[in-house]
Amino acid sequence: MSKELSHESRSKSRPELTNAQSELAVRRGRQQLRTQTVAEPWMRSASTSSIWMRKPNARSPPPSERSRSSNRAGSLTRQERPRTEENVLVDVLPSFEMYNTLHRHIPQGNVNPDCHDFPPGYQEVQAQHNIIMRSTDQPTETQALDFQAPEIRRNSSSAAMNNLRAFSTQHISIHNSTSRFQEDPEPIEDDLNHADNINIDKLYSLPKLATPVEVTVRITKHAPKPHEKPEEESILKEYTSGDIIHGYCIIENKSTQPLQFEMFYVTLEGYTSLIDKQMGKRTLKRFLRMVDLSASWSYSDIQLSTGVKVVPGDVDFDNSILGLNNNRILEPGVKYKKFFMFKLPNQLLDVTCKQEQFSHCLLPPSFGIDKFRNHGKYSAIKVNSILGFGHIGVKGSPIMTVDMVDENLSINYTVDARIVGKDKRTQKLNIMREVDYNIRVVPFAFCCPIAGEQTVEKQLSFLLKDVQKRVDALERIFARLESNEPIKGNDVRGTDIDGTVDDTSQVDESELLRCKLDQLQLARNISTSDHDSEKNPKDLFSNTNKVETQFSYRVRSKSSSGLKSGIFSSLLGGPAPTSSKNDQTREKVSRAGLIVITAEIPEQSLPYRSPSLLRKTNKFENKNHYDQENWLQLQELIPQELKQVLDHLDIELTCIQSNNSKPGEPPEIQSITTELICITAKSDNSIPVKLNWKLLMDEDRLMKMKKTYSDLHKKINALNKKFDANVTKLNELYNMHDTSLAPRELRFNDIIPSQLFNNVDSLANLEVDIVNLNDVFKKQTHTLRENSPDNISSVPSSSSLQKSGSNGFLSATFSGSSSEHSRSSSSIKFVEQIVHEWNYCGPLKYKRNITVNLQYNDNLKETLVPNFESCLCSRFYCVRVNIKFEHRIGTATIDIPVEIKSFHNI
Known part of the structure; x- marks a missing residue:
């Protein structure tokens, strides 16, 4: 998201822009590099947690990139090194609204070229956002409401959710790539709609069609320039936090007929792959996804972050045309080139981990290789006993090392280029060509102690109390069902619907305070019955050295x-x-x-x-x-x-x-x-607590914990089946007190949310491998x-x-x-x-x-x-x-x- 739009390139002759592009068009700023003589402090951006910037001072603006000229030795200090202003990195801090609209959606290119108008203003885009988004683009309730307080969850089911949400975890069958294990899979919307786009998450589910389009990705040592042959980066290159990834893509139509495409995207992605061969399931969690807007197709003229001047339509040294046509047609035998650049963040977005574990929001290193991607393309890679690593010998191949991990687990970073088109026969969207270039990432280890981080024992204790409290509430509800009595307020205590049942009972001040704490979700983290912890707050965060x-x-x-x-x-x-x-x-x-x-x-x-x-x-x-x-x-x-x-x-x-x-x-x-x-x-669901070596090395304690949560997992499944079988009667008992109000629906997720159930499942299936x-x-x-x-x-x-x-x-x-x-x-x-x-x-x-x-x-x-x-x-x-x-x-x-x-x- 480090791209910006030039005001000079905007004209009346250009078609109407999408909403996010209009915001991008009015956000223009360029930070020129000046020589620094002292080290400036770093501060964290208020717009996104993945971008770090220099704190500005009166003498110099915050720089973003250093010159890429080679240095004769590494002995010079940072202040002594000479700099040039040949290349400039521009950091644009987007709003969440712009990020959602541009980053999560793929324009399908059905903009009427005869409709000429100036881009709408930012306020207009903000006001019309909920109107133009179709209902299928709204996040499902279980996905979008995980970060909301209970009272907001009850009143937001019909509201338009336009908040930034975490990447979803996919459970895919390894036997049939099209089948899914998701509870409520959304159908792929292939037809045109009012928003003229599809959700970018569905891009990974589009079918792949064999087409004569060839896409090549190359990584270069320095920022590529027109009319100059760049030096390609070594396949053994290791990137760390804050490093710049330069490269270019070449798209070529190998057929003799023009081909129409809808969208071209270049992304930097990081994902975790976990294989369960017994269940025939592959779990994917995408924790990083960055889109280069200048490398992707759009009507906009987006200036490169490197500051290199590119003339669209110019012919490069290898007879390739710079840029893609606005008519979205690939001419036969013509090569098109797009430059890209990515900057590895220092940390991930806060919404990456729903468990709010800070350590989960740091970049993990490259770990193993994904042998199940692209129909087992890299499954034949073996480690050379002399070199200590292995690859298939071509650019873009992952590097396999002896890092003591089995073939069922891997953490991968790739630069992906995807061109999306439509099948002429069915008019359905498909991926015409998908190419990935694997890179090796070893992130920098920031040594920032986390103040107030609870021990794994306390986290497990709070989680177990929360689960047991909700299971007890279900048992009280079923007891009311057996005696055919209305559900009372005490029956749903500790659940998300606590306080919704008015049984006209007297409530004292302590009960009111407890209800308020439950609504603010503070009761989960503060055990009011733990008197020792109240007397000694330091015990909550004790950690022996x-x-x-x-x-x-x-x-x-x-x-x-x-x-x-x-x-x-x-x-x-x-x-x-x-x-x-x-x-x-x-x-x-x-x-x-x-x-x-x-x-x-x-x-x-x-x-x-x-x-x-x-x-x-x-x-x-x-x-x-x-x-x-x-x-x-x-x-x-x-x-x-x-x-x-x-x-x-x-x-x-x-x-x-x-x-x-x-x-x-x-x-x-x-x-x-x-x-x-x-x-x-490892676990095929997000691990809800911060683990440590002591728990994982203690086999008896680990097996005891797994058995506890495995029993809870079975018990919750049994309660869920019983709830579904009696849901009509339970809703009658739930609404018996409030006859004057509209009937409310009692759902199982109100008592045991899906996220909490996933936490139980994660700890029940936690696997530990010791070498x-x-x-x-x-x-x-x-x-x-x-x-x-x-x-x-x-x-x-x-x-x-x-x-x-x-x-x-x-x-x-x-x-x-x-x-x-x-x-x-x-x-x-x-x-x-x-x-x-x-x-x-x-x-x-x-x-x-x-x-x-x-x-x-x-x-x-x-x-x-x-x-x-x-x-x-x-x-x-x-x-x-x-x-x-x-x-x-x-x-x-x-x-x-x-x-x-x-x-x-x-």
Whole structure:
């Protein structure tokens, strides 16, 4: 939506514009780029949450784009880089009315060319909007009223809903692409209507007709210019938040006859695809859709956002004509070219997530590939074991990496070009040609803490109380049905129709206040019965920053004589001692206790990791000038202390020995290993709560939660069937008190809304996939640093050797070779740098600090995508530290959550 209309191009000879285009025609502004010497603060646009702009000051207007000239190196700061005014990015902030009309509807091109008139004014468009929209274009009640308060829902069923609404989630059969699982699918309106348009959401449902029209999409490094051959972008290019996507489309009629079309659209789209093979269902949620108005067909002369001057009808270097004809006819053998440009937003619109989860309104990274799109066009892609990724070898192919996700889940970004026409035989709308160009997106990780965000435990508690309250209301209503009594106000308490039943009962002030809170939907988020939370409001948002686990140990030893004889006889070449019943009876427990392992959740993060060839292609110095500027500007938003890479974990061990334990230090550590745990959660309905690693890693707790909501799901289905079977009688009981008023309809959705039912279904079908990666980090012994001569003696002391373990002790005692000496030196480094030593803190209590180094292996083939949460899927990470003790005591394990982010230097 970053396009504007030139006033000079408007004339009386042009046909009448559509309503949104008329608004676009009167909104013209251009922001010229001037040299900035200081970093300006960023502010969020009031019109849309997906556009970020510079805060203007008295010296310079807010710039929108930097020069795309290449930079000789990435070492210069943002202030030192030279700039040119060759290309300018124009950001137009549209109103919601303009966004709805232009963004959601496709003009069919049946405007009378003989009707000449000036475009209508903005006030006229606003007043006539509800009149020109046909009833089939109005959002259905379940879609449009999800964001309204209960009292508004009851009175708005017949009103025209022209508010901006979220993208709908589609459930499509993978066996038959035309069948749908939607409750009330709207028929496709193919005929002309008063609004001269169709809903853009129906564009994805139009049938595809084989036509001799060929459409090509190309992505370029810089903004393409007429009469100059552009340099194409690498297929391995990774885009981040705020980056610019430049390119062009070529439309060619391969037949020998002219072809008529109705509309041509170029969009940037992001969607999540989830496959359920058992149910034969494919779930699609489109979370991003941006339309380039200058690239799409229209009667308007919309100036390019790049500021490049284009003369419609001019012939380019490849003999293609710039622009499309106003008569919407593709001449045979003629190529038409349209330039496009998209700017990736920093975040999505607020209405993207109906659950109002802020983390769901952030851009997710490219994740897996959609193998079911275009009849399995990309299903044959395999990962090259040497390169670490794979594609089909053509421009526009998705990049498949080893990101630990199955083929049934994917997050995709595409630049789509669609040309819509009519079948000459049936006169029905169809897609003449559809082409997609896949791009790889790794969004920037903004480190903005969310104040007042509730924990998953509180969110689940509020949701369960809300569902149970409504189920109880249904049971009270059915109890009235069995006794043939009128439905009273207390029977519908806690539902959307609470307060609509007037039973002439006395209502005190507390009851009035409760009704008002219910109408404002505050009762869902504030538990009035939770007295502890009222006394301690901080408990609602408590979030510990530590993880802890416990490990109990027992050390069994034999008598000293048996131990010495066994050791020395084996070292001197004698026969190994045989175990006997008497030796087993000598074994006794000499030491026992409890080791408490504690670690803080780190604030720093691990860097995003991709295959080596992708890292090389997307280095900072290989970016164009604007991408470099954008990257530096984004990094300025990150606090300095959080820019550091997480390279180690600090773990504290506290040993509490038993009272009858033998005096002495706790058991020594033999080795430390690390694993990276990848946690992927998914559901075919929007996840209503903010998940965390602790819930997903606790299998018992997760299964208990799923069973709870699965039982509720079955119970609600049974109540729904019972309600439908007795709906007539229930409405009589509902209207029995209000005989003087018009009859009102009692609906099941008034008690349990469809959105709440979807929330229950989502948690009941939540799936979690956990993958352990053992070779992500280097071994701890390979991360040891060389000690300086001042810190360590050339000859290891006996005490240090004893601390290094029995192997080091025996090696130093019975061998004087250089190799054994080197091994002893490594053991000392391991003790001094990694495991350290036990410190006496009091009677029967010791403490020890461990430093676990985290360094990626050089030959790592897996791709570690950044953490993210979206409506249908999420990805979390944990580092599992395994601490193995000597004397076969066992291995203690602790899982520490970590984040992987992409803002580190590339």
